[in-house]
Amino acid sequence: MKRLFLLTFYLSIFSWGYAQNNSSPFHCIVAADGSGNYSTVQEAINAAPERRKEPWLIFVKNGSYREQVIIPQTKPYIHLIGQDKEKTLIHHRLNVGGKPNEKTPSDKLGYWDWSVHNPQSEVSGFDGTVVKVNGAHFYTENISYVNDWGVESQAGPQALAMSSQADCAAFSNCIFRSFQDTWRTPGQDTYRHYVKDCWIEGAVDYFYGGGTVLVEESTFYNVRSGSVIVAPNHKAAKYGYVFRNCVVDGNQAAADGKQKLGRPWHNSPRTVYIHTTMRIPIAAEGWTNMGAIPALFAEYDSRDANGKALDLSQRKTYYEGRGENPPTGSCRATISKEEADTYVYEQMIPGEDGWNPREMMKKLAAPLQLKIIGDTLRWQSVPSAIGYIVSVNDTVFAITNQIEIQLSNRLKDEVTVCAVNRYGSLGHTTSLSHN
Template sequence: MIRQILVSILLTYVQFCSPFFCCASIIKTIALNGGHNVVVSADGTGDYKTIQKAIDSAPKHCGEPYRIYVKNGDYNEVITVPIEKRFIHLIGQDKQQTRVHFMLNVQSLPKPDSKWYQTDTAAWEFSVHNPKAAVYRYPGAVVSIYGDDFYAENISFINDWGLERQSGPQALAIRIQADRVAFSGCIFRSFQDTWMTSTRKPNDRLYVYNCWIEGAVDYFYGGGNAYVEHCTLYNVRSGSVIVAPSHKEETKWGYVFKYCTIDGNTAAADGKVKLGRPWHDQPKAVFLYTRMNIPVAKEGWTDMGGIPKIFADYKSIDVSGNAIGTDNRKTRFKNSNNEMGVSKAILTDAEAASYTYDTVIVGNDQWNPRKFICTKPQVWK
């Protein structure tokens, strides 16, 4: 009886977790006392040995969180959250030791006359387009999310091709085509196109807190409104390009990075890293209060397929805390049709202040993913 009461109290606490209280340890206690729906353990001590099997077990069209506790382990699998599986919550035991990973890429058939033929041939062995590959017709990402209201915490998501080979082609760790998706305390690692955000609807929302996002080429790209705060963007080569957004005219906010850190390895610290480039349409991306531990190219941005609506950074500082000037930031862009356009590169104080959690994320439906997060700063900014 006492145990049931304690479990009930813990469940209630997790559902309404105070934004001013750290309850990371309580998650582990809940997992041990039945507060989860199912447990995944690679060693067979849980309800399932794979995360995909646990997702498959979840009810369809759920209206409340279905909590899947994932114990430390090596999960070498491809995961898909289908559109009918809403409110899937994956809670890892430890982000360094709970690893979801797989080796795949989307290399097209190599061309013998290409200067990249040898590299492309090596990638072809692990391509989802290769009829002879073990991953033929697999999804083009290690994790694909189509169900709304997804949440994950304390898990590493890794594309082994990108991480181990440190080269292209596209090798997604995660792809999202859903609204109201959130992550906290997670690690995302690949090389090219690590993370694709939702292009399903112009204003699908993504919230990312306290995560590590690693790559080299357009490693955070796509559409929708993304609010990314207190995260590290880690670059792994010279000339890395962080974001490549593609936003429709009706997308309200685009990409918002707030209180994030831009860092990288020695190769990336040569002053050639770019904040981003416009993939298609009218992209929007702002970096607010960014700490740049490695130098970023003075122009900040570069050309691609579209003309950005706004590409700006505001009150960026270097590794020593000194303000970084933005006078040389790129404002004129050429798209794939050789058309020229001008982008906004400077934010006023009032404009910068408009990019808040409430305006970008909460919305008319009052979505508040912060209530699910159990490791929080004492004061939200």
């Protein structure tokens, strides 16, 4: 009898949650359990209109979405909003390794089963990344993007979780995980990215490419000894990669003092770390060689886990490329405070079009005066909110543009309500336990 009651209770939650979506502030809802408009993220992308000038809001409920997601150039302004970054997972298992030969060790053949170049593979012919963003003005928050091959094998070859190749792409409170080449940024140096409060994990060149990319208050997490974080290939970028107020961390294997901040892939790459907390020790030289000479690989105000300023006097300044006649050259390893103060959001991100992703990320206030009266849950409206998400024990109960909903049962569990801003971003929550 108790099991029957619980089943009836939760079925009523799901049915009410679906009914309430008729007044949803989102254009569509993705739910792996079938309670939304679509059960996969790619289905929602396919259904989105082309060439929009305003955000198209897609809400993704907690769930495991094992799929490849491609956002085409013809679909700008996709805003992909997850319910919870720890529980909303877009992932797949794939890599771009070439066909093995007779010299390939037998214990290294496993990658071929999941190579996009293997005609017999489940992922044959796939693009070499779990998610690819070609549409401009993309925004996402509260989602984990994971390449299962990289995470589970803890080995190469290249296995991207994210490839973001559009201008004006913003990422907030997301997780990116793989091993080699976790995230590839734009090939165009003028394309802007803004990344805030994210977790970026890998071991080999796991943040690489070009673009004007500002990363703030995020963690770069290293998963092996000798990890290398960045491998940029900027051609003539003014800023390149700028990391402000970030953390460099890692597992036990990565805490041996052999980690590198980056290496120059091609062209004249640029990367600066400003106000960085190094929770694991970095190799004294800081950087290493690859295929080019950096225009600038530098730091300002790097500190250890205890807040003590690091000695940067041994940082690498002379570089050698590759090939029969390898290029050689040098660049500074530090910048001044005055220079660091120019590597800021206001200089890098708005551009001539006034793009302002921080506005998208603003969390609205938590709804006040949350209370249950009879069979009705009510709360006070939040200024600038276009709607609200009501959850019961992390399960979405209702998505509505109203400030009250009817309850099908007297709830005895925790109820939470958060507001949604015009960009789809989720605000602070208010909770209520009803007994």
